[in-house]
Amino acid sequence: MLILDVYDIKKILQKTGFKDFFLELIDVLQNDYKNWDNFDKIPRVATHFPYGVIELMPISDEEFYTFKYVNGHPRNPKFDKTTVMATGQLSVIKTGEPLLLSEMTLLTALRTGATSAMAGKYLARENSSVLCLIGTGAQSEFQTLAFDTVFDIKEVRYFDIDPKTMDKFEKNIKKYGFNLTRCDSAREAVRGSDIVTTITADKANQTILTRDMIEDGMFINGVGGDCPGKTEMSKEVVEASTVFVEYLPQTKIEGEIQQVCDDFPAIELQKVIKGEKSGRKDDKEITLFDSVGFAIEDFSVLKLIYKLAKKYSTGKELDLIPVMDDPKDLFVSFEN
Numbered sequence: 001m002l003i004l005d006v007y008d009i010k011k012i013l014q015k016t017g018f019k020d021f022f023l024e025l026i027d028v029l030q031n032d033y034k035n036w037d038n039f040d041k042i043p044r045v046a047t048h049f050p051y052g053v054i055e056l057m058p059i060s061d062e063e064f065y066t067f068k069y070v071n072g073h074p075r076n077p078k079f080d081k082t083t084v085m086a087t088g089q090l091s092v093i094k095t096g097e098p099l100l101l102s103e104m105t106l107l108t109a110l111r112t113g114a115t116s117a118m119a120g121k122y123l124a125r126e127n128s129s130v131l132c133l134i135g136t137g138a139q140s141e142f143q144t145l146a147f148d149t150v151f152d153i154k155e156v157r158y159f160d161i162d163p164k165t166m167d168k169f170e171k172n173i174k175k176y177g178f179n180l181t182r183c184d185s186a187r188e189a190v191r192g193s194d195i196v197t198t199i200t201a202d203k204a205n206q207t208i209l210t211r212d213m214i215e216d217g218m219f220i221n222g223v224g225g226d227c228p229g230k231t232e233m234s235k236e237v238v239e240a241s242t243v244f245v246e247y248l249p250q251t252k253i254e255g256e257i258q259q260v261c262d263d264f265p266a267i268e269l270q271k272v273i274k275g276e277k278s279g280r281k282d283d284k285e286i287t288l289f290d291s292v293g294f295a296i297e298d299f300s301v302l303k304l305i306y307k308l309a310k311k312y313s314t315g316k317e318l319d320l321i322p323v324m325d326d327p328k329d330l331f332v333s334f335e336n
C-alpha cells in the first residue's frame with residue numbers, strides 16, 4: 001500500500017508547480033462532477049464536540065472508494081495546532097484493496113482552493129480581477145493561487161481579526177506579484193471586489209457579510225460556514241443571492257442555507273457543470289457558492305495524487321495489508 005506524507009505532497013507539488021496542479025485538479029473535479037449520478041453519496045458523518053467537529057467522508061464510483069477523516073477545531077491555533085487536519089484513503093472497488101493512505105491536510109487546502117476556483121468559472125464575472133479574502137488563515141494562500149489559475153487576479157484585498165495572520169499571509173504570497181491591500185475591516189475588504197471569499201473559523205453564527213456590503217455582480221465564495229451553528233453571513237445576503245451548493249442534503253444541514261427555509265431554491269453545482277442549469281446569468285446577479293466541502297472533492301484529489309505519486313515514484317510502499325503466498329494462510333504472518 002502506498003503511503004504519502006506531507007513531504008511527498010511537497011515533492012509532487014515541486015514537480016508540477018501550483019498552477020499546473022490546480023489546472024489538472026480542476027479538470028479532474030469537473031469530470032467527477034459530470035459523473036455525479038454514478039457516485040454513491042451520503043452526507044458526511046459528523047460528530048460534534050464542545051471544541052469542534054470530527055467528520056468521516058466516504059464516497060465511491062464504479063472504480064474507486066475513498067474516505068477522508070477530517071476535523072474542524074477553531075480554537076486549535078491557540079494550542080499551536082492547525083484548525084483543520086485530515087488523512088484519507090483510496091481503495092479499488094473490485095477487490096476492496098486499499099491502494100493509498102495519504103496525508104490530507106495539504107490535500108484538503110488544495111482541493112478546497114480548486115473547488116472554489118472551479119465554482120468561480122461558472123459563477124463569477126468572466127473579467128474578475130479583484131479577490132477579497134475575509135480570513136487569512138491556513139487556507140488563504142491556496143484560495144488565492146487557485147483563483148489566479150482561472151482568473152487574472154490583480155489585487156487581493158484582505159482582512160483578519162488577527163493582524164499576525166495577515167503578516168503571515170503577506171509573507172507567503174508577496175512573491176506572486178499581486179497588489180496586496182490590507183484592510184482594517186471586512187467592510188473595507190469587500191468594497192470593490194469581484195470575488196468575495198469568506199474563510200474564517202469560529203464555532204458561531206457570525207455576520208461577517210451583511211446585505212449593505214454586497215455590490216451587484218459579486219461572486220460570494222462562502223467557505224468557512226460548514227457546520228450546524230457555524231455561518232459567516234446574514235440571512236439577507238443568502239436571500240439576495242442565487243445560491244449554488246455541492247450536495248444539497250449535506251449543505252442544508254451545514255451551509256449558509258441552514259438559515260433559510262427548507263425549500264429555499266439552491267442549485268447543485270453539478271447541474272451547472274453538466275449544462276442542465278445556468279450558472280451566472282448576467283453581470284448584475286449576486287451569486288453565492290455555499291461551500292461546505294463534499295466527499296467528491298477528496299475523491300478527485302486522492303485519485304490525482306495517486307496518479308502523480310506513481311508518475312514521479314514518490315511515497316513509500318508499506319505492508320499495511322499482510323503479504324501472503326496463500327491468501328487463506330493469514331496465520332503465516334506470525335511465523336518466521
Ligand SMILES: NC(=O)c1ccc[n+]([C@@H]2O[C@H](COP(=O)([O-])OP(=O)(O)OC[C@H]3O[C@@H](n4cnc5c(N)ncnc54)[C@H](O)[C@@H]3O)[C@@H](O)[C@H]2O)c1
Pocket residue numbers: 072074077083084108109112134135136137138139140159160161162165186199200201202206208222223224225226291292293294
Ligand atoms: N468548505 C470547505 O470545503 C472547507 C475546507 C477547508 C476549511 N474550511 C473551513 O474554512 C475555515 C478556515 O479554515 P482555516 O484552515 O483557514 O482556519 P484557520 O484557523 O487557519 O484560519 C481562520 C482565520 O479566520 C479568522 N477569523 C475568525 N473570525 C473572523 C472574523 N469575524 N473576521 C475576520 N477573520 C476572522 C481567524 O483569526 C483565523 O486567522 C474553517 O472554518 C474551516 O472549517 C472549509
